Amino acid sequence: MNAPKEGICMAYESVNPYDGKTVRTFSELTNAQLEKKIATAAACYETWKKTPYAKRAVIVARAGELMRANVDKFARLATIEMGKLINESRGEVSFSANILAYYAKNAERFLAPVKLNPTHGEAYVESSPIGVIFCVEPWNFPYYQLARVAGPQLMAGNILMVKHASCVPQCAIEFEKLWIEAGAPKGLYTNLLISHEQSDQVIDDPRIKGVALTGSLAAGQSVSARAGKNLKVSSMELGGSDAFIVLEDADLEKTIPWAVWGRMYNNGQTCCAAKRFVVVDEIADQFLAKFKAALEALKPGDPMDEKTTHGPLSTEAALLQLVKQVELAVTNGARIVLGGKRLNRTGSFMERTILTDVTPENPAFRDEFFGPVAMFFRVKDEAAAIALANDSDFGLGGSVFTKDVERGKRVATQVETGMMFINNIDWSDAELPFGGIKDSGYGRELGNMGIQTFVNKKLVRTHDMPAPLV
Numbered sequence: 501m502n503a504p505k506e507g508i509c510m511a512y513e514s515v516n517p518y519d520g521k522t523v524r525t526f527s528e529l530t531n532a533q534l535e536k537k538i539a540t541a542a543a544c545y546e547t548w549k550k551t552p553y554a555k556r557a558v559i560v561a562r563a564g565e566l567m568r569a570n571v572d573k574f575a576r577l578a579t580i581e582m583g584k585l586i587n588e589s590r591g592e593v594s595f596s597a598n599i600l601a602y603y604a605k606n607a608e609r610f611l612a613p614v615k616l617n618p619t620h621g622e623a624y625v626e627s628s629p630i631g632v633i634f635c636v637e638p639w640n641f642p643y644y645q646l647a648r649v650a651g652p653q654l655m656a657g658n659i660l661m662v663k664h665a666s667c668v669p670q671c672a673i674e675f676e677k678l679w680i681e682a683g684a685p686k687g688l689y690t691n692l693l694i695s696h697e698q699s700d701q702v703i704d705d706p707r708i709k710g711v712a713l714t715g716s717l718a719a720g721q722s723v724s725a726r727a728g729k730n731l732k733v734s735s736m737e738l739g740g741s742d743a744f745i746v747l748e749d750a751d752l753e754k755t756i757p758w759a760v761w762g763r764m765y766n767n768g769q770t771c772c773a774a775k776r777f778v779v780v781d782e783i784a785d786q787f788l789a790k791f792k793a794a795l796e797a798l799k800p801g802d803p804m805d806e807k808t809t810h811g812p813l814s815t816e817a818a819l820l821q822l823v824k825q826v827e828l829a830v831t832n833g834a835r836i837v838l839g840g841k842r843l844n845r846t847g848s849f850m851e852r853t854i855l856t857d858v859t860p861e862n863p864a865f866r867d868e869f870f871g872p873v874a875m876f877f878r879v880k881d882e883a884a885a886i887a888l889a890n891d892s893d894f895g896l897g898g899s900v901f902t903k904d905v906e907r908g909k910r911v912a913t914q915v916e917t918g919m920m921f922i923n924n925i926d927w928s929d930a931e932l933p934f935g936g937i938k939d940s941g942y943g944r945e946l947g948n949m950g951i952q953t954f955v956n957k958k959l960v961r962t963h964d965m966p967a968p969l970v
């Protein structure tokens with residue numbers, strides 16, 4: 501993106517991927533407008549940091565209630581801007597409301613002073629806010645990603661400035677309005693329609709004290725480097741290529757629906773989606789036949805129609821990239837068992853696709869397919885499944901399906917990721933930490949851990965003793 505010129509840059513665009521029509525366009529902020537917003541946010545911090553938890557909770561809980569009361573309004577915007585199936589959009593809005601309610605209720609307890617037991621005197625660690633936090637967020641969960649930072653950070657006493665993805669400006673603006681309607685003081689939550697260059701300026705600004713990003717590896721590398729140069733604390737929630745391990749004793753009646761959901765939820769555009777299906781030889785043919793049939797049964801169509809089970813990708817650019825990745829995989833020896841092309845219809849639709857014979861030399865082996873493309877691997881046994889799951893640059897999540905839960909737990913322990921799921925891929929809950937290792941980033945969001953990153957852990961010690969002689 502280019503540096504913005506006063507009022508003429510149209511980088512933020514709402515384009516409906518179902519029909520390719522542009523709904524609205526928005527100008528990026530000028531540097532002068534950006535400066536004013538940062539100043540307002542910094543001023544807001546001076547009062548918000550002293551605002552008691554109970555008062556913060558009223559606003560954060562109210563924002564959650566407003567989301568719940570307007571589920572359809574929020575949901576329709578997400579479906580229009582990025583193609584999410586309408587029922588999934590509604591689910592996302594309700595879940596976002598839950599996250600806000602959860603932190604409104606629990607933040608004070610999570611950040612209560614922790615008493616220590618030194619040999620001499622008394623000591624405790626208290627948690628205090630650090631200031632304005634800058635967040636860069638992706639389009640694939642246009643509200644949940646925002647709630648995931650807003651709930652904990654605002655309750656901790658921090659201030660938020662958020663650069664949302666350029667294809668979901670209406671969702672971003674609606675979420676900002678929510679805070680005004682909830683009674684937030686001016687500057688508590690600010691949406692920033694800014695370029696990448698301006699994002700760097702924000703990170704460099706001394707009034708910004710922390711940086712959180714959810715997005716691709718490339719964005720994470722760029723933004724975390726900038727934060728590091730400025731010695732600012734950061735958290736990075738990046739991509740993944742999660743293994744879906746099916747052991748020979750798995751119950752396929754239960755496993756197949758999870759495999760379909762794991763690959764197809766959000767039209768296949770979830771960071772922790774099941775992307776590599778690693779199946780023990782004994783059950784592999786059966787699994788592949790059933791998985792293929794179940795994918796074939798899905799119905800592409802208007803994501804606004806509740807009967808549709810396969811919607812478009814978020815943008816035409818995302819579709820073109822995915823098609824190119826599949827073509828490259830095939831050029832390098834992968835075999836297509838299902839799909840492989842764009843769907844022959846209007847809109848940015850990708851066929852449900854299964855690739856087999858993806859060898860470690862194939863670039864696809866290490867790639868993240870962000871859409872309805874499943875890689876299928878046949879392995880000889882449990883040990884080989886674990887080895888293949890770990891042969892990835894990513895380390896976000898993963899799952900294992902087996903009738904023996906204890907065996908599932910043993911496998912989970914050996915897979916090198918931030919999250920593992922046994923006989924489910926029920927990925928996210930307000931109470932549970934979310935995040936990865938390796939190229940999937942660092943830090944955790946949600947749960948108690950999700951509120952601890954951007955707070956000062958201050959040691960306070962009392963010890964009545966004479967000063968040592970020098």
Ligand code: NAP
Nearest residue numbers: 637638664665666696699715716719722737738739740771
């Ligand atoms: P993306 O291109 O990295 O975009 C994510 C956000 O980062 C957008 O707001 C984007 O802004 C911004 N951005 C990109 N490069 C930037 C830079 N150099 N400086 C400042 N901002 C920058 O990712 P995406 O393709 O939209 O999202 C999909 C990726 O996110 C996948 O890899 C997925 O796995 C990952 N993801 C991870 C999680 C998790 O929790 N681990 C959750 C959801 C998604 P623009 O739109 O203006 O470019």
